[in-house]
Amino acid sequence: MTLALAQLVLSGILIGGVYALIAVGLTLIFGVMKIVNFAHGEFLMAAMYATYWLQALLGWDPYVSVALVLPASFLFGLAVERLVIRPSIGKPHLVVVFATMGLSVLMQNLALFLWRGDYRPVRGALGETTWVLGPLRMNGALVVACAVSVGVTLLVLAWLRYTDFGKGLRATVQDRDVAMLMGIDVARVFSVTFAVGTALVGLAGALITPAYPTYPTVGLSFVLVAYVIVVLGGLGSIMGALLGGICIGVVESLTGYLIATSLNQLFSFLVFLAVLVFRPAGLLGQRPATLAGAS
Amino acid sequence: MSAAPPLLSLAGITKRFGALAANQGISLAVAPGEIVGLIGPNGAGKTTLFNIVTGFLAPDAGEIALGGEPMRRLKPSARARRGLVRTFQIAKPLAALSVLENVVAAALTRFPRVAEARREAEGVLALVGLEGPAEALARNLTVGQLKQLEVARALAAGPRVLLLDEVMAGLAPAEIGRMAALLRAIRDRGVTILWIEHVMAAIMRVADRIVVLHHGEKIAEGTPQDVARDPQVVQAYLGEKYLFAQGA
Amino acid sequence: MDAAAPRAGGPAGRTRGRLAWLGLVAVAVLLPLLVRNKFVHDVMILTLLWAGIAGAWNIAGGYAGQISLGHAAFFGLGAYTSSLLYVDLGLTPWAGMLAGALLAAVFAALLSAICLRLRGPFFILATLAFAEVARIVALNWRSLTRGSEGLEIMFQDSPAHFMFKDKLPYTYLALLFAAGILALCRALEGSRLGYWLRATREEEDAAEAMGIDTFRVKVAGMILSAALTALGGSFFAQYFLFLEPGHVFSFEISVQLPLICVVGGVGTALGPFLGALLIVPASELLRAWLGGAASGLYLSLYALLLITVVLFMPEGLVGRFAPRRRPAT
Numbered sequence: 112m113t114l115a116l117a118q119l120v121l122s123g124i125l126i127g128g129v130y131a132l133i134a135v136g137l138t139l140i141f142g143v144m145k146i147v148n149f150a151h152g153e154f155l156m157a158a159m160y161a162t163y164w165l166q167a168l169l170g171w172d173p174y175v176s177v178a179l180v181l182p183a184s185f186l187f188g189l190a191v192e193r194l195v196i197r198p199s200i201g202k203p204h205l206v207v208v209f210a211t212m213g214l215s216v217l218m219q220n221l222a223l224f225l226w227r228g229d230y231r232p233v234r235g236a237l238g239e240t241t242w243v244l245g246p247l248r249m250n251g252a253l254v255v256a257c258a259v260s261v262g263v264t265l266l267v268l269a270w271l272r273y274t275d276f277g278k279g280l281r282a283t284v285q286d287r288d289v290a291m292l293m294g295i296d297v298a299r300v301f302s303v304t305f306a307v308g309t310a311l312v313g314l315a316g317a318l319i320t321p322a323y324p325t326y327p328t329v330g331l332s333f334v335l336v337a338y339v340i341v342v343l344g345g346l347g348s349i350m351g352a353l354l355g356g357i358c359i360g361v362v363e364s365l366t367g368y369l370i371a372t373s374l375n376q377l378f379s380f381l382v383f384l385a386v387l388v389f390r391p392a393g394l395l396g397q398r399p400a401t402l403a404g405a406s
Numbered sequence: 407m408s409a410a411p412p413l414l415s416l417a418g419i420t421k422r423f424g425a426l427a428a429n430q431g432i433s434l435a436v437a438p439g440e441i442v443g444l445i446g447p448n449g450a451g452k453t454t455l456f457n458i459v460t461g462f463l464a465p466d467a468g469e470i471a472l473g474g475e476p477m478r479r480l481k482p483s484a485r486a487r488r489g490l491v492r493t494f495q496i497a498k499p500l501a502a503l504s505v506l507e508n509v510v511a512a513a514l515t516r517f518p519r520v521a522e523a524r525r526e527a528e529g530v531l532a533l534v535g536l537e538g539p540a541e542a543l544a545r546n547l548t549v550g551q552l553k554q555l556e557v558a559r560a561l562a563a564g565p566r567v568l569l570l571d572e573v574m575a576g577l578a579p580a581e582i583g584r585m586a587a588l589l590r591a592i593r594d595r596g597v598t599i600l601w602i603e604h605v606m607a608a609i610m611r612v613a614d615r616i617v618v619l620h621h622g623e624k625i626a627e628g629t630p631q632d633v634a635r636d637p638q639v640v641q642a643y644l645g646e647k648y649l650f651a652q653g654a
Numbered sequence: 655m656d657a658a659a660p661r662a663g664g665p666a667g668r669t670r671g672r673l674a675w676l677g678l679v680a681v682a683v684l685l686p687l688l689v690r691n692k693f694v695h696d697v698m699i700l701t702l703l704w705a706g707i708a709g710a711w712n713i714a715g716g717y718a719g720q721i722s723l724g725h726a727a728f729f730g731l732g733a734y735t736s737s738l739l740y741v742d743l744g745l746t747p748w749a750g751m752l753a754g755a756l757l758a759a760v761f762a763a764l765l766s767a768i769c770l771r772l773r774g775p776f777f778i779l780a781t782l783a784f785a786e787v788a789r790i791v792a793l794n795w796r797s798l799t800r801g802s803e804g805l806e807i808m809f810q811d812s813p814a815h816f817m818f819k820d821k822l823p824y825t826y827l828a829l830l831f832a833a834g835i836l837a838l839c840r841a842l843e844g845s846r847l848g849y850w851l852r853a854t855r856e857e858e859d860a861a862e863a864m865g866i867d868t869f870r871v872k873v874a875g876m877i878l879s880a881a882l883t884a885l886g887g888s889f890f891a892q893y894f895l896f897l898e899p900g901h902v903f904s905f906e907i908s909v910q911l912p913l914i915c916v917v918g919g920v921g922t923a924l925g926p927f928l929g930a931l932l933i934v935p936a937s938e939l940l941r942a943w944l945g946g947a948a949s950g951l952y953l954s955l956y957a958l959l960l961i962t963v964v965l966f967m968p969e970g971l972v973g974r975f976a977p978r979r980r981p982a983t
Contacts, residue, residue, distance in 0.1 A: 147775035198965050204774050208721060209916060209964040216909065217957035223950030327950070338779055377790040380783040387780055388768050460863060486865035498860035500853050502921075511853040514846045515865035523846075563864045 114246055119364045121247050127360020128257030129315055133333055134340035134352040135264050136311035142284050142347025143304040146196070149211040152334025153218035154309050158184055158316025159325035160222060163231045173235045174255070177317045184313025188306035196305060197298075215330075222327040235321025252321035259318055263311065264353050271349065280304060284347060332376070336363070339383045411474065413438040413598050414490070414567045419458055419468035421451075421622075428454040429465070430622040436567065441589065441599040443613030443630075445606070447642055450619040452602045453495060456569050459600075460492045461485045472567065487515060489566030493559075493573055495602075497552040499544035506531065506540040508555055512562035527562055534558040534588060550581040557588065567598045574605040586612050610634065618642070686825040693942075695821040697935050699893065702828035703886060705930035708914040709835040709923070710882035715912055716921035717839075717848065718875035719855030720770075723908050724781030725883050727765075727788040728758040730902035732884025733891040734792065737805055740815065747816035751888040755881040762880030766873040782908070789903035804898040807891065816892040824893055831889060832927070835882060839923035851875050852921070883911075906953070913960050919972030928971045933959075 137151050148154075158180050165171040165179065195214060199207035240251035271277035282290040283300045291297050323329070340359050344351025362382075367375055412435035421429040428451045436442050444452050457463035459470055461482040470477040472490050480488070500508045509527035510520070517523040531537045536554045539547065547555060553573055560568055570589075574582050586608050593599055603609040610616070610630040618626040618633055620642040626633050633639055686695060707729065714720045735757050736750030745753075769780040792799045799805060811819040818824060842848040853861040854868045861868050891897055910933075912920075918929025937956065944952050967974055 141775075147779065195961065195965070202968055205721060205916070205920065206964050206968045208775065208778060209912065210961055212723070212909070213957045213961035213964065215957075217954050217961065220950040220953040220957060224954055225950075342776065374790070374794065377787060377794075380787050380790070383783050384768060384780060384787070387772055387776060462859065462862075481867075482859075482862040483865050483867045486863055491865070492863050494860065494863070498857040500856035500860065502856055503852060507849065511849045511861070511866070512864040514849055518846060520844060520846060520849075559860070559864055 115368075116365075118247055119368055120361050121244070121249060122253070123361030123364030124357055125249060125253040125257040125360070126364065127357035128260040129253070129319055129356075130333070130336050130340055130360050131264060131353045131356025132260035132315040132318075133312050134337040134344065134356050135267060135349055136308035136315075137334075137337050138341045138344065138347055138349065138352045139267070139311070140305055140308040141341065143280060144196070144200070144301055146200075146207050147211070147338075148196075148305075148308070149208065150191075150215040150218060151308075151312055151337065152330025152332075153215050154184065154187070154312045154330070155316040155333055156222060156325065156327065156330035157187070157218060158313035159233075159320050159323075159329060160226070160231070162317045162320045163233050163325050166233055167231075173233055173317055173320045177314065180317040181310055181314050184316075185306045185310040187313070188309025189302055191309070192302050192305035197301070200301070219327050219330070226327070228326055230324040230326045232324040233320035250322055252319075256315075256318035256322070260315065261353070263314065264349065267307070267311070268349050276300075276303070335376075335379055335383070339379060339386060342383070342386050410438055412436055413473055414459075414600065415469075415471045416455075416459065417469045417471075419455060419470070420466045421454055421458060421463065422466055427622045429458065429468075432468070432619070432622075432624050434617060434624070434627075436598055436600055438598050439593065439596070440615060441593055441601065441613045443609040443616045444600060444602045444619065445604070445609060445616060445633075446619035446625075449621075451622040452619055453571060455619070456492060456571055456602065460490060460569060486563055486565075489564065490569070491560045491563045491565035491567070492569035493553075493556040493571055495571040495575070497549075497556050499547065499552055499555055501545035502543065504541050504543055505536060505547070505551075505555060505558075508544050509558050509562045512559040516562075516564045527558075530558050530562045533591065534561070535584065549576045550578065553577060553581075553585065554588075557585075557592075561592065561597075565597055567600060568592065570599060570601040570603075572602055572604060574603055574608050577605075582608050682829055686822055686829075692821065695825055697938050699821065699824050699828045700938060701930050701934040702825075702832040703889060703893075704910065704914060704934050705927045706828070706832040706835040707883055707886035708911045708918075708926035708930055709832070709839055710879050710886065711911040712839065712879075712915050712920065712922075712926050713842065713851075713882070714875045714879035716915055716925070717842065717851040717855065718872055719921075720872055720876060721774075721778050721912065722781040722876075722879075723778050723905075723912070724765075724783070724785030724788075725879075725911050726903050726905065726907040727781075727785040728762065728880040728883040729887040729890070729907055730788060730792065730899070731758045731761060732887030733897050733902045734799060734805070734887075735884070736888035737807055737891045737897055738798065741805065741807060746814055747888060747892050748814075751816075751885055754884045754888050758880040758884035759877045762877045763873060765880075766876050770869060770872050770876075782905075785903060785905070785908055789899050792899035792903055799897075799899065802898065802900065804896055807895040807897075809895055817895075828889065831886065836923055836927060838882075843923060847871065847874060855921075909956075909960075913956070913963075915970070916960065916968070917963050917970055919970030919974075920968075922970070922972040924976075925970050925972045932971070 133151070133155060137148065140146065140148050161180050161183065162173050162176045165176045166173065191214070195210050196207065199210050235252050242249045242251050242254055271281060279290065279295040280300050282293065282295055283297055287297055336359060340352055340355040343359065344353070344355030363379070366378055370378055414436040416432060416434040419429050419432040420427070432455060444455070446452055454463065458465045461477065461480060472485070472488055475488065477485050477490065500511065503511070506524070506527055509530055510523050513523035513526040513530070514520070517526055528537065528540070531540055534554050534557055536551060536558055539551060544555060553576070557570070557573060574585055577585060582605060589599060589601070589612055601609065601613065613630060616628065616630050616633040617624060618636070618639050625642060626636045626639045628636070686698060711722065711725050715722055732751070732754035735754035736747045739745040739750040739753060740747050765781065765784055769777050769784070772780055793801055795801070810817055813823070850861070850866050850871045853864070853866055854871050858868050887902065890902070914929035914933055915926050916929070917932055918927060919925030940952055940955065969977070
């Protein structure tokens with residue numbers, strides 16, 4: 112029994128690492144730009160499809176595809192920021208909500224239209240391998256995905272803390288106007304942030320393809336979890352996203368075993384609502400998801 | 407100095423933000439009909455105090471009472487309905503509504519019928535001097551007009567104590583004079599005023615009493631003349647002695 | 655973004671405005687009688703229905719600024735409540751509708767209690783989650799809702815049971831529904847609640863400082879919006895006579911309502927109508943033309959429209975062509 116439990120926990124940690132990477136991108140964007148990117152899950156989906164097609168058409172291994180998908184995601188993020196996000200900032204909140212939501216629906220349905228709803232699996236070098244840790248078994252691809260995710264997250268943390276740009280970014284988070292007055296190019300910070308956030312989720316997408324097939328609405332299941340993690344870990348907290356991701360991964364793994372799969376999503380939504388209600392400040396976040404009485 | 411019991415009393419208001427003590431044990435009593443000015447260098451904790459008094463921020467310790475009634479558990483709108491009304495340092499107009507509609511919205515808290523509220527609002531606008539642009543959209547007003555609108559809305563809400571937050575900031579000299587006259591007119595109507603201000607000349611001239619905050623503590627209290635001469639105050643405002651010299 | 659103000663142009667402009675209204679009303683009333691094409695009636699009914707429901711969404715989303723992407727929850731709730739009360743208990747849908755509206759009001763109060771404290775995007779996400787929870791519950795509670803098999807209402811030509819053989823009565827009922835909500839919104843604009851909804855939307859802190867209990871106001875807006883949406887759901891059920899959770903609790907519905915309002919003009923009484931007039935017939939035609947053959951294309955175009963409108967014309971048709979201006983007086 113404990114073995115099964117340990118196995119579930121381990122699998123949970125592995126997938127949790129990937130969830131964390133997705134959530135880090137989301138929380139970074141929210142922390143800096145104060146917007147929720149409703150299309151975040153679709154960016155994941157796009158990266159997964161890109162990885163799939165690179166294999167289907169060129170025979171590339173997904174880990175090789177990362178070399179292309181990562182920068183492509185970054186560029187895609189830059190483009191979206193320039194075309195969709197930038198015109199929305201400063202306008203009523205409604206605009207960025209509907210713009211990113213529209214983007215989400217557009218991408219999902221474009222994928223549906225172009226490639227139909229079929230599940231597209233990707234054959235990765237490690238997708239079918241199982242590594243053994245004592246009595247426990249791990250999916251090779253997931254181990255790699257988790258390791259890379261955690262590594263990249265720590266890199267992001269270092270980037271924020273030690274580079275000049277990172278400091279400028281943190282200043283923008285604290286007070287956008289003051290940052291501008293101090294000479295920080297806030298527009299550039301926004302661009303880069305959004306692009307990095309997109310790149311991170313693109314990376315996550317490429318990494319999980321050996322373990323998960325892709326289909327038009329695959330983004331939805333992952334992004335929902337990402338939202339829960341972001342709120343749980345605290346808005347704008349990278350570390351919180353990492354820890355929260357691991358936690359949620361474990362919880363999901365355990366509950367998936369105990370609760371029927373059809374109700375699994377229901378559980379995620381309920382957890383989400385519960386977190387919003389009871390712990391809007393999250394585990395580590397300084398900035399709660401609720402309205403303060405004060406401005 | 408009035409012998410009447412204080413209309414607004416603050417006792418031991420304390421608020422910390424992490425290691426920063428924004429308000430440290432601030433106590434203050436405002437008698438009915440007074441105009442009390444609250445001054446202090448930037449970061450002294452003045453707006454934090456306002457936020458606490460009006461219910462936008464919860465204090466770590468301290469009591470607030472309006473006319474003897476404790477305000478601690480009440481949310482801002484409840485306090486406003488009891489007569490504790492504030493304006494905001496950075497004006498918050500209801501941008502998509504007209505000037506008149508802005509004030510009607512406030513008047514509706516006292517006059518449930520729209521027609522009556524409208525009449526009240528028109529009266530307030532006339533008092534404040536904003537009846538000209540009554541139909542203009544609030545988003546199109548000048549800075550001076552926005553400040554007037556802040557005051558008009560606050561008045562329409564029926565304050566017993568009006569908390570003004572830097573209501574003169576950004577005004578041209580002529581507008582300052584008008585605003586000063588307006589504040590006196592408001593007091594003459596029976597409204598008590600607690601007022602944060604940086605435009606020294608105005609506040610020193612109009613206020614009955616001045617309270618000085620510095621680093622979250624009250625360091626002086628008294629008539630404008632006494633406060634201007636207080637060595638602690640002068641030291642706090644080091645370099646701005648000349649402002650006091652002008653206002654005294 | 656309000657268009658309740660008098661339009662520029664003085665008395666002559668107002669007379670022209672009134673004539674335009676009269677003309678529109680005449681067309682709306684006479685069209686169903688004159689044109690007997692079933693497809694046209696169908697489109698008319700759906701246009702009016704969605705115009706009304708979008709108008710209901712607008713109360714919370716437009717006037718109060720509480721953007722909900724979960725209104726399908728109320729829609730579905732209304733649809734299932736009246737239908738189940740009829741199918742299982744024989745209660746006439748005319749009464750069942752009201753029960754549905756009441757239930758939706760209760761759920762709106764619940765939603766508000768949980769979510770109104772949340773900031774902008776998180777409120778929206780919470781409403782999304784709420785609707786999804788409703789859908790999944792409806793899907794799995796098979797004993798009650800018949801789950802994915804769907805709930806069918808056996809047709810009977812019985813006006814007392816809100817079922818008519820001919821499309822004409824449905825058309826006029828839809829017209830009544832839409833016109834009713836339009837009238838309600840206009841009345842709301844001039845009412846105390848209307849002022850307070852908009853004040854809360856524009857500057858919540860300032861509204862509180864004035865003495866407006868913003869929480870109560872937002873709850874009131876949400877409850878009103880939910881109840882009216884539920885009525886629309888009941889109508890939908892009685893028109894199509896078949897319900898399925900994936901259908902009535904769908905995200906598509908939750909998206910369509912704000913889309914209609916954004917295109918027409920959020921926060922205006924007329925906006926939802928213009929928006930529906932533009933979008934519903936077009937989407938029905940598109941659906942008929944593209945249909946199942948190119949699934950995904952239809953919604954892609956929808957989404958593209960949403961993005962374009964919201965980026966280039968966020969004030970909607972009303973805001974662009976009949977904005978609040980300083981009148982000549």
